Amino acid sequence: MSPRVLVTVLHRFRAASVVGALAVCGAAVPAAAAGAAIPVPRPDDTVVLTSAWTPVDDPADPLVLVNKARPIAPRGWAPEHLVTPDVPALGGHDRLRPVAARALERLAAAADAATGRELVLASGYRSEADQRRLYARYVEGHGRREADTFSARPGFSEHQTGLAADVAQRGTSYTRFGRTETGRWVASHAWRYGFVVRYPRGAAAVTGYSAEPWHLRYVGTTLTTRMHLAGTATLEEAFGVAPAPAYVR
Numbered sequence: 001m002s003p004r005v006l007v008t009v010l011h012r013f014r015a016a017s018v019v020g021a022l023a024v025c026g027a028a029v030p031a032a033a034a035g036a037a038i039p040v041p042r043p044d045d046t047v048v049l050t051s052a053w054t055p056v057d058d059p060a061d062p063l064v065l066v067n068k069a070r071p072i073a074p075r076g077w078a079p080e081h082l083v084t085p086d087v088p089a090l091g092g093h094d095r096l097r098p099v100a101a102r103a104l105e106r107l108a109a110a111a112d113a114a115t116g117r118e119l120v121l122a123s124g125y126r127s128e129a130d131q132r133r134l135y136a137r138y139v140e141g142h143g144r145r146e147a148d149t150f151s152a153r154p155g156f157s158e159h160q161t162g163l164a165a166d167v168a169q170r171g172t173s174y175t176r177f178g179r180t181e182t183g184r185w186v187a188s189h190a191w192r193y194g195f196v197v198r199y200p201r202g203a204a205a206v207t208g209y210s211a212e213p214w215h216l217r218y219v220g221t222t223l224t225t226r227m228h229l230a231g232t233a234t235l236e237e238a239f240g241v242a243p244a245p246a247y248v249r
Contacts, residue, residue: 053223055239059161062099062220065235068208069244071155076128079162088120090168096124097162100218104165107186107193107216114189115181118170122214126159149210153247158198163218165195178213190216191224200233206243207234 055065059072060079066072084094085101087108096104108119126134132154138147158164168174169182177183178201187197195218201211223238232238 053226053239055235055241062163062218063223064161064163065239065241066156066158066161067236067244068152068156068247069242071248072128072157072160075155077160078127079125082125082162085121085124088118088170089124090120090122090174093123093126093130093159094121095162096165097218099220100163100165103194103218104167104216107190107195108167110189110193111182111185115185117180117182119182119186120168120170121165122168122174123159123166124164125162126157128154128157128160131155131157131160148208148247149204150212152209156247158215158217164198165216165218166212166214167216168214174214178211183213186216187213191228192221194218194221194224196224196227196235198235203234205245206236208243208245208247 053063055070056063057070057073058064059066059077064072079097081098082095083098083101085096085104085108087104095101104121111117111119131152135147135151135153138151141147152158159166166174167186168177169180172180178187190197195216197213198215198217199207199209199212201213204210217235219235226232227238236243
């Protein structure tokens with residue numbers, strides 16, 4: 001991080017601390033998040049803002065970076081342990097890694113309390129074989145070029161890590177999530193629970209995918225707090241790696 005960026009972020013951090021905008025130490029939050037206690041310990045500002053962040057290749061690590069240039073290795077890898085979070089689910093892909101499942105439970109409870117609408121899990125863990133079938137269906141219906149803009153090829157999907165969750169507002173298609181009250185709340189508050197909206201609007205040249213406000217990726221609150229303070233939109237930018245708009249193979 002350059003000195004200028006660091007000074008800017010430090011300034012934002014101190015200002016946010018004064019007005020309580022972060023509310024990560026359990027303080028009350030603004031009306032937009034009424035009823036949502038923030039269960040995130042306040043991170044140390046020196047660690048958050050000055051430590052070097054490096055993506056890892058181990059798919060078991062919450063800081064693994066998966067994109068079109070960084071496939072999951074070894075091929076066919078699967079998490080050792082998956083659980084079903086206490087969140088209403090749509091369909092059979094209702095499991096996540098325990099750390100992501102517990103975080104999603106807190107996020108869903110807070111979203112429900114803040115908006116009066118129920119957040120549901122549309123899709124959690126998908127194996128490489130599951131992704132192969134899904135991707136093939138999209139290619140058949142849309143062609144490979146278009147499918148690559150909204151669906152990962154097998155071996156390149158964050159869902160295979162068990163750390164990604166597609167979510168929706170009860171009664172609304174997940175593809176309309178960004179237009180819902182719950183979707184707007186999640187866009188503003190997911191970071192407090194360790195999630196990033198992985199494919200934000202306007203970032204396709206970096207992430208390789210069109211906007212998916214419903215696709216959340218768990219990375220932990222320390223990294224998401226840094227991203228929030230710095231105004232960083234994507235994991236590629238947070239880790240300082242090159243954009244991945246196209247597949248490497």
